[in-house]
Structures are given as C-alpha cells and as structure tokens.
Amino acid sequence: MKESTLCPKFEKGMQLLGKRWTGLILYQLLSGPQRFCALEGALPVSGRLLSERLKDLEKEGLVHRQVFTDSAPVRVEYSLTEMGKALTPVLKGIETWSQSWIELNADEMANDSEE
Amino acid sequence: MKESTLCPKFEKGMQLLGKRWTGLILYQLLSGPQRFCALEGALPVSGRLLSERLKDLEKEGLVHRQVFTDSAPVRVEYSLTEMGKALTPVLKGIETWSQSWIELNADEMANDSEE
DNA sequence: GTAACAAAGTTACTTTTCGTTAGTAAGTAT
DNA sequence: ATACTTACTAACGAAAAGTAACTTTGTTAC
Numbered sequence: 001m002k003e004s005t006l007c008p009k010f011e012k013g014m015q016l017l018g019k020r021w022t023g024l025i026l027y028q029l030l031s032g033p034q035r036f037c038a039l040e041g042a043l044p045v046s047g048r049l050l051s052e053r054l055k056d057l058e059k060e061g062l063v064h065r066q067v068f069t070d071s072a073p074v075r076v077e078y079s080l081t082e083m084g085k086a087l088t089p090v091l092k093g094i095e096t097w098s099q100s101w102i103e104l105n106a107d108e109m110a111n112d113s114e115e
Numbered sequence: 116m117k118e119s120t121l122c123p124k125f126e127k128g129m130q131l132l133g134k135r136w137t138g139l140i141l142y143q144l145l146s147g148p149q150r151f152c153a154l155e156g157a158l159p160v161s162g163r164l165l166s167e168r169l170k171d172l173e174k175e176g177l178v179h180r181q182v183f184t185d186s187a188p189v190r191v192e193y194s195l196t197e198m199g200k201a202l203t204p205v206l207k208g209i210e211t212w213s214q215s216w217i218e219l220n221a222d223e224m225a226n227d228s229e230e
Numbered sequence: 231g232t233a234a235c236a237a238a239g240t241t242a243c244t245t246t247t248c249g250t251t252a253g254t255a256a257g258t259a260t
Numbered sequence: 261a262t263a264c265t266t267a268c269t270a271a272c273g274a275a276a277a278g279t280a281a282c283t284t285t286g287t288t289a290c
Contacts, residue, residue: 135247135248160249161248161249161250161251163248163249163250164247164248164249167247167248188256188257188258189255189256189257
C-alpha cells in the first residue's frame with residue numbers, strides 16, 4: 001500500500017465513516033440509546049456485521065455499551081459518546097445533502113416498496 | 116437483505132459515501148480539477164479501485180470526467196459537479212471532527228513515518 | 231420439568247469486494 | 261525501434277460482507 005500526503009487523522013476518520021454501515025448505525029443512535037435488536041430491526045444490516053461494527057465503534061470511542069443484568073433477558077444498550085455526538089452535524093449534513101441531490105432509479109424505488 | 120425504516124435517499128447517500136475511498140477522492144477533488152495520476156499519487160488507493168470509484172462517482176453525478184485529446188499523452192481531468200461541490204461542508208466537517216477527536220496509536224504513527 | 235421463545239451474540243460457509251501485479255493502447259522522446 | 265508515459269483493464273489470491281444455523285442465559289407456556 002502506498003503512502004498518502006493526507007493528514008493521518010483525517011484519513012483515519014474517513015476510514016471509520018467510510019466503512020459500510022458505520023454511518024447508518026451512528027445516525028440511528030442519534031435518536032437516543034438503543035438496544036441491539038432495535039438497531040438490527042431499523043437497519044438492513046445483519047447481526048453479524050452489526051455486532052462487528054459496534055465493537056469497532058466502541059473500541060474507537062464513538063459508542064458506549066451498557067449491559068443491564070437486572071432486567072428479564074439481559075438487555076444491552078448502545079449510545080453515542082461525546083465523540084460520537086460530535087458527529088451529529090456531519091450526519092445531519094449528509095442527510096440534507098441526500099435529500100437535495102440523490103435521485104432514486106426504478107430499481108431502487110421498486111426495492112423499497114416490496115420485499 | 117432486510118428492509119429498513121430509513122429514508123431511501125439518505126440510505127443511498129450513505130452507501131455512496133460509505134464506500135472505501137469515496138470520501139477521500141471527493142476531498143482531494145475539493146482543491147480543484149485533477150488528473151488520474153495526481154489522484155493516484157495523492158491517495159493510498161490503487162489505480163484499479165480509483166478507476167472504479169471515479170466511474171461510480173461519475174455515474175452518480177458527483178464527478179465530471181473530461182478528456183483532453185489535444186495534448187501530448189491523453190490527459191483526463193476529474194472535477195466535482197455541483198452535486199459533488201455541495202458535499203463540501205460535510206467533508207470539511209469530517210476533517211474538523213477528525214482533527215478534534217481522532218487519536219493515532221503507535222502502529223498508525225509508525226506506519227505514517229516509514230514504508 | 232420440559233418445550234418453545236427471546237436477546238445478544240458467535241460460527242461456519244458462500245459471495246463480493248479489495249489489493250497487487252501485469253498488461254494494453256495511444257502517443258512521445260531518443 | 262526501444263523505452264517511457266498516461267489512463268486504464270484483466271487476472272488472481274486475500275480480505276470483508278452476507279446468510280443461515282447455532283449457542284447461552286434466562287422466561288413463559290403447559
């Protein structure tokens with residue numbers, strides 16, 4: 001792999017956000033702490049990958065994982081840390097940009113209304 | 116693949132930016148139109164992937180490709196379209212966020228100074 | 231008490247995408 | 261004619277993603 005002239009921090013940040021599902025997971029967590037199954041239900045990502053991404057995000061300090069042993073089945077809640085919350089304007093920015101510029105083609109429209 | 120409750124436009128936007136190298140390529144193009152080899156030199160991405168990504172970005176309308184047949188060896192310049200330029204605040208936002216929050220570990224520091 | 235169910239994963243396996251190395255086509259320089 | 265440049269493309273092994281089945285701990289249903 002080659003070397004780049006980019007700032008390594010920016011490069012690492014991009015590498016994080018530029019991983020499949022990361023952005024959507026963080027966006028989903030913007031609305032508040034959520035359980036594993038809630039995230040799994042809200043996003044078209046498999047449990048395997050969701051688990052992997054959440055582990056990464058926790059390690060990088062964007063997401064906090066809290067286990068509740070008291071309640072009935074062990075409940076696990078994921079929430080954004082300060083670092084994660086600091087991404088809010090970026091995620092909202094992407095949302096706005098998408099609304100303004102993205103167009104869906106026939107396939108995508110179809111995909112969205114069925115199956 | 117499951118269905119999501121997300122806005123399909125946002126989902127598609129995220130899918131675009133959440134592809135490896137896309138963000139860095141767009142960021143690199145913020146500084147003005149650039150040739151294939153310039154991008155290849157500036158980013159740690161291989162020609163194969165760069166070509167693939169640029170083709171995607173062109174198809175999605177973020178990037179414009181212009182060929183100059185007049186000059187010596189065929190020159191190809193890539194530049195941001197309006198749609199691409201509209202991402203400026205997002206990309207800058209990620210840059211700022213990275214500067215503030217990302218920490219590099221020993222490996223990454225080492226990787227950056229040699230090889 | 232045991233069969234069935236749920237949450238939060240993990241394992242095993244297949245398909246896609248990546249990364250690396252070579253090679254191509256058109257043109258230039260020597 | 262040979263070597264060199266730009267902008268790619270092809271081929272192939274390696275890494276990541278997708279899918280389905282399984283595990284663990286506890287719960288409720290009968």
